[in-house]
Amino acid sequence: xxxxxxxxxxxxxxxxxxxxxxxxxxxxxxxxxxxxxxxxxxxxxxxxxxxxxxxxxxxxxxxxxxxxxxxxxxxxxxxxxxxxxxxxxxxxxxxxxxxxxxxxxxxxxxxxxxxxxxxxxxxxxxxxxxxxxxxxxxxxxxxxxxxxxxxxxxxxxxxxxxxxxxxxxxxxxxxxxxxxxxxxxxxxxxxxxxxxxxxxxxxxxxxxxxxxxxxxxxxxxxxxxxxxxxxxxxxxxxxxxxxxxxxxxxxxxxxxxxxxxxxxxxxxxxxxxxxxxxxxxxxxxxxxxxxxxxxxxxxxxxxxxxxxxxxxxxxxxxxxxxxxxxxxxxxxxxxxxxxxxxxxxxxxxxxxxxxxxxxxxxxxxxxxxxxxxxxxxxxxxxxxxxxxxxxxxxxxxxxxxxxxx
Amino acid sequence: xxxxxxxxxxxxxxxxxxxxxxxxxxxxxxxxxxxxxxxxxxxxxxxxxxxxxxxxxxxxxxxxxxxxxxxxxxxxxxxxxxxxxxxxxxxxxxxxxxxxxxxxxxxxxxxxxxxxxxxxxxxxxxxxxxxxxxxxxxxxxxxxxxxxxxxxxxxxxxxxxxxxxxxxxxxxxxxxxxxxxxxxxxxxxxxxxxxxxxxxxxxxxxxxxxxxxxxxxxxxxxxxxxxxxxxxxxxxxxxxxxxxxxxxxxxxxxxxxxxxxxxxxxxxxxxxxxxxxxxxxxxxxxxxxxxxxx
Numbered sequence: 128x129x130x131x132x133x134x135x136x137x138x139x140x141x142x143x144x145x146x147x148x149x150x151x152x153x154x155x156x157x158x159x160x161x162x163x164x165x166x167x168x169x170x171x172x173x174x175x176x177x178x179x180x181x182x183x184x185x186x187x188x189x190x191x192x193x194x195x196x197x198x199x200x201x202x203x204x205x206x207x208x209x210x211x212x213x214x215x216x217x218x219x220x221x222x223x224x225x226x227x228x229x230x231x232x233x234x235x236x237x238x239x240x241x242x243x244x245x246x247x248x249x250x251x252x253x254x255x256x257x258x259x260x261x262x263x264x265x266x267x268x269x270x271x272x273x274x275x276x277x278x279x280x281x282x283x284x285x286x287x288x289x290x291x292x293x294x295x296x297x298x299x300x301x302x303x304x305x306x307x308x309x310x311x312x313x314x315x316x317x318x319x320x321x322x323x324x325x326x327x328x329x330x331x332x333x334x335x336x337x338x339x340x341x342x343x344x345x346x347x348x349x350x351x352x353x354x355x356x357x358x359x360x361x362x363x364x365x366x367x368x369x370x371x372x373x374x375x376x377x378x379x380x381x382x383x384x385x386x387x388x389x390x391x392x393x394x395x396x397x398x399x400x401x402x403x404x405x406x407x408x409x410x411x412x413x414x415x416x417x418x419x420x421x422x423x424x425x426x427x428x429x430x431x432x433x434x435x436x437x438x439x440x441x442x443x444x445x446x447x448x449x450x451x452x453x454x455x456x457x458x459x460x461x462x463x464x465x466x467x468x469x470x471x472x473x474x475x476x477x478x479x480x481x482x483x484x485x486x487x488x489x490x491x492x493x494x495x496x497x498x499x500x501x502x503x504x505x506x507x508x509x510x511x512x513x514x515x516x517x518x519x520x521x522x523x524x525x526x527x528x529x530x531x532x
Numbered sequence: 533x534x535x536x537x538x539x540x541x542x543x544x545x546x547x548x549x550x551x552x553x554x555x556x557x558x559x560x561x562x563x564x565x566x567x568x569x570x571x572x573x574x575x576x577x578x579x580x581x582x583x584x585x586x587x588x589x590x591x592x593x594x595x596x597x598x599x600x601x602x603x604x605x606x607x608x609x610x611x612x613x614x615x616x617x618x619x620x621x622x623x624x625x626x627x628x629x630x631x632x633x634x635x636x637x638x639x640x641x642x643x644x645x646x647x648x649x650x651x652x653x654x655x656x657x658x659x660x661x662x663x664x665x666x667x668x669x670x671x672x673x674x675x676x677x678x679x680x681x682x683x684x685x686x687x688x689x690x691x692x693x694x695x696x697x698x699x700x701x702x703x704x705x706x707x708x709x710x711x712x713x714x715x716x717x718x719x720x721x722x723x724x725x726x727x728x729x730x731x732x733x734x735x736x737x738x739x740x741x742x743x744x745x746x747x748x749x750x751x752x753x754x755x756x757x758x759x760x761x762x763x764x765x766x767x768x769x770x771x772x773x774x775x776x777x778x779x780x781x782x783x784x785x786x787x788x789x790x791x792x793x794x795x796x797x798x799x800x801x802x803x804x805x806x807x808x809x810x811x812x813x814x815x816x817x818x819x820x821x822x823x824x825x826x
Contacts, residue, residue, distance in 0.1 A: 179715075179719060180718075181715055181718070200718070201715070201718040201719050202718050202719070202720075202721045202722055202723055202727075206719075207719055207720065208715070208716070208719045210712040210715065210716055211712065212710060212712065214710050214712035214713050214715070214716040215716075216713065216716070216717075216731055216734075216735075217710075217735060217817075218734040218735060218737075227717075227720050227730075228720035228721050231720065231721040231722055231726070233721060284817060298720070299719070299720075302720065302721070
C-alpha cells in the first residue's frame with residue numbers, strides 16, 4: 128500500500144525573484160489521498176503544477192517511481208489533472224471531452240521508458256492508437272463511475288457546475304493515470320454540492336485505487352477526505368500527518384490556528400507534565416521540554432469545561448454569546464486575553480464563569496516564528512470570508528488584546 | 533426612460549445621415565436609369581447591369597479581384613492567426629509593443645502603404661534581377677532578369693495589409709479563452725502543436741472566421757494600394773471603375789459601384805451580427821458560470 132510514488136527533493140521555485148516554494152521535501156505514496164492545505168499564496172498550486180509538469184522547479188528534483196522527471200513535459204507524464212475551473216473543451220460534447228485523451232496516440236509501453244529519458248532520447252517510440260470500440264467502452268465505463276450515464280451527447284455548457292466537475296474528473300481518470308491531481312476542484316460549487324462531491328471523490332478514489340493529490344484552502348474539506356494532510360504556508364511545509372495528528376498535535380501556532388478553532392496562549396513548561404499559564408500551574412500530558420522553557424499552549428474551544436466560579440481554575444468574564452445550534456460559542460475574557468469556548472450551557476453576557484481544564488486538553492508546542500501571531504479564535508485569514516463559509520463569519524472579532532506574559 | 537431627443541437634435545441627425553448616404557443613394561438610383569443622363573430620371577432598367585456582364589474588361593477585373601481577395605484573405609488568415617497565438621503566448625513586455633506595431637498599418641494612409649510597397653518591390657526586383665543575371669552568367673542558365681509588378685505583387689501587398697485585421701479580430705477571442713484549456717490538452721497527452729490545433733483553434737474559430745471575412749472585404753474594397761502594386765498587367769475592379777471614370781462616363785459605373793457597395797455592406801453586416809452574437813453568448817456563459825458559483 129505505502130509504496131513511494133512521487134518525491135520532491137529540495138524543490139524551490141522562484142517567480143521574478145519571489146520565492147514561492149522554499150526547499151520543499153516531500154514524498155507521495157501510492158494509492159493515498161493526500162491534501163495540500165494552506166492559505167492562498169502558500170505554494171500549494173505551484174507544487175501541483177510542478178508535479179503535473181507545467182512548471183519546472185528553479186532548483187531541486189522531481190522523482191516519479193524513482194526516476195527524475197524534471198524535464199518530462201506534461202503530455203508524457205502518467206499524471207492527469209482536474210483543473211480549478213474544469214477547463215472542459217467548450218467545442219466538444221460530454222462524450223468527446225472524456226474521449227479526448229484516449230484518442231491521442233500514446234507511447235506503446237506502459238510509459239516506463241517514456242519517463243526514462245536516457246533510453247528514450249531521440250528514439251522514436253511506436254505510438255499506439257486505441258480502437259474505437261475500446262475508447263467507447265472506456266468512456267462509457269467512466270461516465271458510469273461519475274454517474275453521468277446518458278449525458279454523452281450533451282454540450283458542456285448545458286451542464287450544471289457539479290456535472291461539469293464530474294466530466295472533468297472522468298476526462299482525467301479515463302486515461303488511467305497513476306496519480307490524479309486536483310486543483311481546488313470544488314471551489315466553484317455551493318456548500319451542499321461540495322459536501323456531496325467530497326463523498327463522491329473519496330468513493331471514486333477508493334474505486335480506482337490510485338493516488339489523489341488534492342489542493343484546497345478549506346481545512347474542513349482536507350480533514351474530511353484525506354489520508355494525509357500537508358499544511359503549507361509561505362512556500363514551506365508546516366506539518367505532514369493524518370487529519371487526526373494535524374488536529375490533535377499541531378506543530379506550531381500556524382497549524383493550530385489554521386486547522387479548527389484554537390485558543391493559543393503563552394506558557395512556561397515548568398517540568399514534564401506541568402505547564403504554567405496565566406501564572407497558574409496545570410497538569411498536562413506533554414513532556415520532553417527544557418525546564419522553564421517558554422512554549423505555546425493550544426486549548427481547543429471544545430475541551431474547556433465551564434464550572435462554578437468557586438471551582439474554576441481560572442475565572443473570566445463572558446463578553447459575547449453566539450447560538451450555533453448544537454452549542455453556544457462564547458467569548459470569555461481572561462485577564463485581557465479572549466478565549467473562544469464551545470459550550471452547551473447558556474452563560475449570559477456579563478456573567479463571570481469559572482473553567483476547568485483536564486490534563487489532556489492542553490497541547491504544548493515549541494515556540495516558532497508564528498508565536499504571538501495567532502492567539503485568539505478570530506484570526507482566520509481573510510480568504511475564508513471570501514468563500515462565504517457562514518459558519519466562520521460570526522466568530523470574527525477584533526484581535527485587540529494580547530496576554531503579556 | 534431615455535429622454536427623447538429634441539427637434540434640433542433629430543434634425544441634425546437626419547442631416548448627418550443625408551450627407552453621409554445621399555451620394556450612395558444617388559449612385560444606386562441612377563444605376564437603374566434608362567438613359568445616359570446623370571441628372572434626369574427617364575425610366576427603370578436593368579440594362580446597365582446586363583451590359584456589365586458583357587464587358588470583358590470588367591469581367592476580367594472582377595475575376596482578378598475575386599482571386600486576389602480570396603487568396604490573400606486565406607493566407608492572411610493563416611498567418612494572422614499564427615501571429616496572434618504567438619503574440620498571446622509572449623510575455624506582456626514583448627506583446628504590448630508588438631501589438632502597437634501591428635496597429636500602425638491600420639492607421640497609416642493607404643497611399644503611403646501603396647507607394648512604399650511599390651518602391652520596395654521595384655528595389656527588390658532590381659536586386660533579384662542582378663542575382664539571376666549573375667546566376668545565368670555563372671551557371672549558363674536562362675533565368676529571367678527583368679521582373680515587373682503584376683498579380684504576384686498585388687497579392688503580396690493585399691496579404692500584408694490584411695494580416696493586422698486578422699490579428700485584431702483573433703486576439704480578443706484568445707483573451708476570452710479559459711487559460712487552462714491549453715494546459716488541459718497537454719495534460720491529456722497532446723503535444724503543444726496538436727493542443728493548439730485540437731483545442732485552441734476550435735475555441736477561437738469565430739474570431740478567425742470574422743478575421744477572414746474582414747480581410748476579404750478589405751481586399752475587395754481596396755483601390756489605392758492595388759493601384760500602386762498591380763502594375764500594368766493586372767487590374768482589380770476598383771481600378772477598372774477608376775479607369776472608366778477617366779474615359780467616357782457611363783451608368784455602368786453606377787451599376788458596378790452599386791454591386792461593389794452592396795457586397796461590402798453585406799459582408800460587414802455579417803461580421804457585425806456575428807460579433808454581437810458571440811458577445812451575447814460569451815456574456816451568457818459568464819453569467820452561467822457565476823450562477824453556478826453561487
